[in-house]
Amino acid sequence: MTRIVALIGAGAMGGAIGERLLATGNALFVFDLDKAKVETLVAKGASAAPSAAEAAGAADYVILSLNSAAIVRRAVFGDGGVAAGARPGTLLIDMSSIDPEATRQLAADARDKGLRWVDSPLSGGAPKALVGELTLMAGGEPDDVADAHELLRDVATNYTHMGPAGAGQTTKLINQVLCALNFMAVAEATRLALDAGVDALKIPQALKGGRADSAILQEYLPRFATRDYRRTGRIDNMVKDLNAAQDLARRTHTAMPLTAVCAEVHRLLTAAGLGGEDQAALMEFFRRKDEEPGT
Secondary structure, eight states, X not given: OOOEEXXXXXXXXXXXXHHHHHHTTOEEXXXXXXXXXXXXXXXXXXXXXXXXXXXXXXXXXXXXXXXXXXXXXXXXXXXXXXXXXXXXXXXXXXXXXXXXXXXXXXXXXXXXTTOEEEEOOEESHHHHXXXXXXXXXXXXXXXXXXXXXXXXXXTEEEEEEEESTTHHHHHHHHHHHHHHHHHHHHHHHHHHHHHHTOOGGGXXXXXXXXXXXXXXXXXXXXXXXXXXXXXXSOHHHHHHHHHHHHHHHHHHTOOOHHHHHHHHHHHHHIIIIITTSOGGGGGGGGOOTTSOTTO
């Protein structure tokens, strides 16, 4: 049976999710304010929708892939939003990375309108989405989470129900703290390897399988060493997530000194105009005076 999916938000992440859903035989209606992003998916077999409401009206599932809680709220409850067109009982799957508290309110407001809500943020980025190997952490009612999994198994190999609405987003913030600190550690270690005259490109193989190994080490140390800044994510998106993690830490009275330092470095890079660059551009923070930028 062909599943009909509405995709709201076709940026780097949403576009990759949409492409994978099409490749696995789903029918896709897509809406984004950026028409070029919509056309990219239309060229791969999607149908363009003139509004989020019309996309949702045709769908069994609605996937949201957007940049902030405010944008998610407008896309769902604003004029021409998902809630204006979705049939009662439609399942909304928010794959954005947003604040857990905002998510709980969004889920409650959706229920008031007869809609179901699962927060299912992701880890793995666009490359993993394209091959169906994302890691997803879900929050919501058990039946809704199980229903979402029927679709999301097309894009993910690891799917865990973490608890009620907002639990997926809380887990994603924990994921982002771990990733951000790992990015910083690998960039700093790369700088030391370069300065000490070690062949940095051999380090991933040398440390493979040891306690220092990680997916970020394997993927990003060569990119840090060669200044490969091809974008698969954005530094300013990490700033958003680290801000949310620090807000949660303040509410829970959790000390996070390493995260504070890491967040400040990300903010410095954003202030220097690198917010739109990939995490690989963290290497610019460690650039020596005698090196040209980006080299």
